[in-house]
Amino acid sequence: MIKTELILNLDTGIDDAYTIMLATMAESIDLSAIVTSYGNRSLETTTENTLRIVQLMGKNTPVVIGKSEPLFANTRVEFRGSAAHGDDGLGNRAGLLPYATLKPVEISATEYMAKILADSRGEVIIVNTAPLTNIALLLLAHPELKDKIATIVISGGAIERGNILPTVEANIFADPEAAQVVIQSGVKLTICPLDTGDKAYSTFEDRERFRLASNRTARFLGEVVRHYADHYENLLGREGSPLHDVVPMAWVLNPKLVETTPCYVEVDLTGYYTKGALMIDRLKLLQKESNASVAVSVDREGINQLIYESLRRAR
Amino acid sequence: MKQRNLIIDTDPGIDDALAIMLVQASGVFDIRAITSVYGNSSLNNTSRNALFLADLYDIDCKVAVGAQGPIIRSIPVDVARNGKNGLADIRYPQPKQNLHDRWAWELIYNTAIECEGELELLTLGPLTNIAIALLKYPSLKDMIKKIVVMGGTVSSGKTTISAMNNIRQDPHAASVVFSAGFPNLVLVDLECCMGGYLTDSECDRMLILKSKLGPVYEELRKYQRKYQREEIETNPALEPILKDKNIYCDLIAAAVAINSDITDYKQYYVTCETQSEVNYGQTIVDWYGRLNQVSNVFLARNIDRNLLSDMFFGSFDFYSEQNRNTDEGVK
Numbered sequence: 001m002i003k004t005e006l007i008l009n010l011d012t013g014i015d016d017a018y019t020i021m022l023a024t025m026a027e028s029i030d031l032s033a034i035v036t037s038y039g040n041r042s043l044e045t046t047t048e049n050t051l052r053i054v055q056l057m058g059k060n061t062p063v064v065i066g067k068s069e070p071l072f073a074n075t076r077v078e079f080r081g082s083a084a085h086g087d088d089g090l091g092n093r094a095g096l097l098p099y100a101t102l103k104p105v106e107i108s109a110t111e112y113m114a115k116i117l118a119d120s121r122g123e124v125i126i127v128n129t130a131p132l133t134n135i136a137l138l139l140l141a142h143p144e145l146k147d148k149i150a151t152i153v154i155s156g157g158a159i160e161r162g163n164i165l166p167t168v169e170a171n172i173f174a175d176p177e178a179a180q181v182v183i184q185s186g187v188k189l190t191i192c193p194l195d196t197g198d199k200a201y202s203t204f205e206d207r208e209r210f211r212l213a214s215n216r217t218a219r220f221l222g223e224v225v226r227h228y229a230d231h232y233e234n235l236l237g238r239e240g241s242p243l244h245d246v247v248p249m250a251w252v253l254n255p256k257l258v259e260t261t262p263c264y265v266e267v268d269l270t271g272y273y274t275k276g277a278l279m280i281d282r283l284k285l286l287q288k289e290s291n292a293s294v295a296v297s298v299d300r301e302g303i304n305q306l307i308y309e310s311l312r313r314a315r
Numbered sequence: 316m317k318q319r320n321l322i323i324d325t326d327p328g329i330d331d332a333l334a335i336m337l338v339q340a341s342g343v344f345d346i347r348a349i350t351s352v353y354g355n356s357s358l359n360n361t362s363r364n365a366l367f368l369a370d371l372y373d374i375d376c377k378v379a380v381g382a383q384g385p386i387i388r389s390i391p392v393d394v395a396r397n398g399k400n401g402l403a404d405i406r407y408p409q410p411k412q413n414l415h416d417r418w419a420w421e422l423i424y425n426t427a428i429e430c431e432g433e434l435e436l437l438t439l440g441p442l443t444n445i446a447i448a449l450l451k452y453p454s455l456k457d458m459i460k461k462i463v464v465m466g467g468t469v470s471s472g473k474t475t476i477s478a479m480n481n482i483r484q485d486p487h488a489a490s491v492v493f494s495a496g497f498p499n500l501v502l503v504d505l506e507c508c509m510g511g512y513l514t515d516s517e518c519d520r521m522l523i524l525k526s527k528l529g530p531v532y533e534e535l536r537k538y539q540r541k542y543q544r545e546e547i548e549t550n551p552a553l554e555p556i557l558k559d560k561n562i563y564c565d566l567i568a569a570a571v572a573i574n575s576d577i578t579d580y581k582q583y584y585v586t587c588e589t590q591s592e593v594n595y596g597q598t599i600v601d602w603y604g605r606l607n608q609v610s611n612v613f614l615a616r617n618i619d620r621n622l623l624s625d626m627f628f629g630s631f632d633f634y635s636e637q638n639r640n641t642d643e644g645v646k
Contacts, residue, residue: 166601167594235603271591273599273606284552 011039040081326354356401
């Protein structure tokens with residue numbers, strides 16, 4: 001079987017931790033690297049969390065440290081994920097895991113990703129569940145490698161419900177210019193907006209079933225997701241915890257789980273209330289050529305089943 | 316029953332024409348004035364159309380002229396939607412009365428004083444006139460019992476990109492109105508209106524009624540059908556939301572003003588984007604309290620479209636009744 005070469009760009013993060021689990025447990029995936037980014041929390045925290053999760057999975061996937069700040073100095077640096085992810089980014093449960101003994105790769109993320117792309121067959125998928133700073137820098141510094149990327153799959157933007165401002169979602173908000181660079185790059189994109197992620201929720205029963213996978217990964221992820229679930233059940237006023245960052249990975253593993261539609265998208269770089277909003281022209285009112293596939297609905301049960309099956313393969 | 320006092324601020328406009336008909340036929344309002352604003356067409360056209368509609372519907376009120384453009388920046392308008400004269404290019408007789416000799420905002424303010432807290436507003440166009448009134452007379456906000464605003468679209472994905480003409484044409488005016496502090500501001504947005512559609516057969520059954528509105532309605536309807544067909548041909552993505560659905564936004568706002576029970580309401584803080592190049596004029600609804608503001612708007616949700624259809628049909632009845640009465644009078 002030819003495996004799909006994959007790079008993750010994450011700001012781990014509770015749902016990012018599930019993404020790592022799905023990627024490392026999937027037999028169809030060759031996980032080339034995990035690049036860390038600031039985002040939900042600081043780069044230091046997200047890097048430590050990433051290392052701990054990889055170690056928990058018993059893997060030695062290369063973890064590469066990315067940028068700690070947005071591309072441009074005029075973008076405020078804020079880590080606004082503590083409400084959803086806890087102060088430590090892992091539901092205030094990171095302490096349940098030992099400190100990482102695994103060491104990050106000592107090469108810059110841009111160079112490391114460039115090398116992976118250069119050495120690849122040319123069908124690398126990048127899954128991005130963080131601000132797009134690292135990916136934008138890669139595309140700016142190595143335009144010659146763009147055609148080695150099959151798709152960039154992004155958790156970001158919002159159709160209706162933003163989580164920073166009414167229409168603004170955190171990953172695009174954190175570095176709107178980087179997002180624009182990626183969107184205008186011409187590389188094939190699949191974008192999974194926040195409110196589509198809202199539909200990919202796990203009920204209490206789903207989460208109990210995850211724990212029944214009965215291994216330390218399942219126990220740990222079952223423990224940390226409670227923080228995320230509490231936050232979102234309170235915010236959205238309904239039962240069920242969305243796992244936003246899982247949607248891109250679910251699409252990579254089984255495209256049938258996520259319904260997408262081609263759209264023209266553009267990042268708002270100038271608004272007072274809307275800077276960092278991802279404008280998604282679902283109705284083609286601008287009559288512009290589409291530049292992204294945008295996820296509009298998900299197979300909720302299918303995604304929960306995928307998580308369960310992956311957890312059963314974990315240790 | 317005592318009639319409620321109303322001023323209609325409007326840019327007629329095919330669906331403005333239907334909205335004004337509905338208001339007059341309902342009988343619940345004493346229409347104190349119609350104020351015109353640019354929008355669907357130039358101020359000249361909309362003002363003239365307003366005078367014609369007052370004649371057509373036998374509304375005895377002042378018609379005052381308002382702003383001829385937005386406060387800051389003009390944006391292109393799709394003239395084809397309402398025709399070159401703003402009213403499906405129909406030809407109509409010289410209006411009986413002249414335009415009032417004071418500006419729209421002066422008439423609104425003076426009428427508000429006369430009505431002693433009992434004046435309501437229905438706005439069917441860009442909010443420039445109301446904004447100027449508020450900027451000049453800030454106390455106006457406490458003198459208006461209720462203002463029903465047709466404008467905006469609260470979801471950035473489902474309806475238009477992010478903006479809808481009445482707000483997009485003058486977002487600065489809209490933000491003045493939203494932030495003024497009206498105690499009872501009802502917003503009827505495009506997404507809400509999508510649920511208040513009338514089917515083709517619901518629109519066409521009026522065509523057989525014998526009413527003095529008949530010939531005018533037939534021309535408006537014919538024009539609007541043709542436009543809608545072309546709109547779908549140009550952009551097939553619109554077909555699922557427009558096929559067999561006639562969405563007369565202003566008519567829906569009028570129905571909400573007439574009978575508040577026709578919809579549900581949710582309270583939100585609403586503002587609008589005035590700086591963005593991409594989302595200029597976007598209506599911002601703070602669904603989850605990200606902006607930490609007190610709610611300022613009752614957002615209409617879930618229109619009872621059967622009731623709307625009945626009201627619409629009934630307004631034709633009203634004018635055929637009136638026709639009969641007039642005929643008898645002549646005998």
